[in-house]
Amino acid sequence: MAKAVEAKKFSGTPGQIRQQRVERAGAIAISAIAAVWMLANLIKAPEQFAQVAISGLRNGLIYALIALGYTLVYGIIELINFAHGDLFMLSAVFSSFFITYWMGAEESNGYGWFAFGLCLIAVMIFGAVINVLIERLAYRRLRHAPRLAPLITAVGMSFLLNFVGLKWNGSTPRQWPTVIPSGDINIGEVRISMITVWLFLVGFPLLLALNYLVTNTKQGKAMRATSQDRDASTLMGINVNKTIAFTFALGGAMAGAAGLLYQQSIGTTSYNLGFQLGLIAFTSAVLGGIGNLWGAVVGGLLIGLIQGLNDGLPIAFGQQWSQSVVFTILIIILVFKPAGLLGKAVTEKV
C-alpha cells in the first residue's frame, strides 16, 4: 500500500527516486529550521519583524532588477557578464549627476518628480546603450571562441567600467540629496518609509513589463528560440544578432533602473558598488535558477529578505554575519536543488 502511494509521488529510476527523496527531506528540514527561527522572532518582536522584512524586500527588489540582467544574458549566450554589476554602478552615478547637477533637482517637489521621471527614462536608455555597445564591441566576435575568452573579456570589461566609475564618482563615496519624499506611512506599529513605497511602485511594474515582453511578444519568442538554438533560429527567419543585442538592451535597462532606485533610496554612490551588489545579484540569479526570469526575482527578494531578517531581528547573527548567512543558505539550497529554486534540469531525447 505504502509503496503504491510512493510510486505516485516519485517517478524515475531508483537513483532518481532516491535523489527526489533526499531533495524533499532537505527541503522540509530547511523550511522547518527557517520557520522555527522566524516564529521565535515573530513572537518576541512582531512589529520589528514586519519592519525588517519590508526593508529586506526593498533591497531584494534592487538585487532582483540587477539579477535579471545576469540571467537574461546567461540565458541567451551562456555568458556570465561580469561587467553587469559595474553597469549598475555607472547607472547609479549617472542618475546622481543627472538629477542633482544636470537637472538641478535637490528636493521633493513637482520639479523633483519631473527630474526623477525623466531620469528613469534616461538611465534606462543609458544602461541599454552601454550594454549593447559592450556586446557589440567585446562579446560578439568571441561568440564562437572557446568559452574562457568571452569570460575573461567580461572580467576585463568589469575593470574598465570600474575605472570609468572611479574617475566619474571619485575614489570616496559621495552623498546625494534625494527627490523622493522622506515621510513614513504607519500601519499600526509598523513604519514603512515613502522611499520603500516608491521603490516598489516603480520597480514592480518594471518586472511585470519585462516578463510580459519575454513571454508574450514576438521579440520575446525570438529570444527564447535564440537561447535554445541559434542556427535553427536563423532558419526561422529570426535575426539572431539583433535578438542578442535586444537582450543586452533589456538587461542594461533593468540595471539602469536599479541604479536610479538604489541611488535615490540609499543616497550614496561609490565606484565599487558594482562589485558588492553585482555579486549579491549574481548569487540571486543562481539561487533562483540562472536563465529563469522569475527565478532571478525570487532569488533577489529572498536574499534581500534573509539579509534584512538577519541584520535586524533580535534573535539572529547580526549584520557582520550578513554575507556568511546568505552564502551558507545558498550552498545548502544548491546542494539539494543544484539547478536553483525555479531552474529545471531538462531531460531531452536525442
Place this chain on the structure above:
Amino acid sequence: MSAMLEVKNIEVAYGKIIAVKDISVTVNNGEIVTLIGSNGAGKSTTLRTISGLIKPKSGEITFNGKRIDGMPGHEIVGMGICHSPEGRRIFPRMTVKENLELGAFLRNDKSAVNADMERVLDLFPRLKERIKQTAGTMSGGEQQMLAVSRALMGDPKLLLLDEPSMGLAPVLVELIFDTIVKIRKQGITILLIEQNATAALEVADRAYVLESGKVKMSGSAKELSADDKVTKAYLGH
C-alpha cells in the same frame, strides 16, 4: 521549366577545412531534386550555404534570378527558402505548437498561418495528438516530423530537406517519403539530401551524386538508378 535555384561553382570551408570544392546544382520550378553521396561529400554544407548559415568562399547562388549568397540567413528565409536541417534542430524546450509557430515567424497573415497549421497537422496526425507536448521529450521520428512541418510553416517556395529519414524505423521512412510526394503535389519545390539513396531516387526527378566536395555525376533519377557505378557505390546492389 525555369530554374528556381542555381548554385554555381561554390567553394565552402570551415576555417581551413574545405568541405565543398566545386559544386553546381540547378533546381527547376516544381521539381524534386536529390543530392546523394557518402558522409563528408559536402551535401549538408551545400544546403547550409544555400540557406545562408555559411558564406561560400567563391561562386554564386541565385534564387529566382536574385543573388542570395552573402545575404544573411534570416533574410533568405523571407524569400521563400525553408530548411529542415540535419539533426532536426527543433526547439527542445518549447511545445510542438510553439515550434510550428516559430516556423511562421516572418509571416503576418494570421489566417493563412492558421490554415497552414491545419494543413501540416493533416500531413502528420501524430503531431496533432502531441500539439501541447514539449518537443524535446518526443521520439526521434516525431521530432523529424516536427522539423519538416516547421519548415513547411514558413510557406516555402523551395523546401530544403536534410536527411529526413535519418535513424527512423522503416514504417516511418515510408511515411516521410510519401509525405514528400504529397508536399510536392501542393506545389512546393524540394531539394532533398538522403543517405537512403534508393528511396530518394524513387521520388526524385533528378539527382546529383556528390563525392568529396564535387559533383561526380548528375542526371535524371531514372538514368542514375540504372547506372552501374551508382548502384554499386550507393544503392548497394
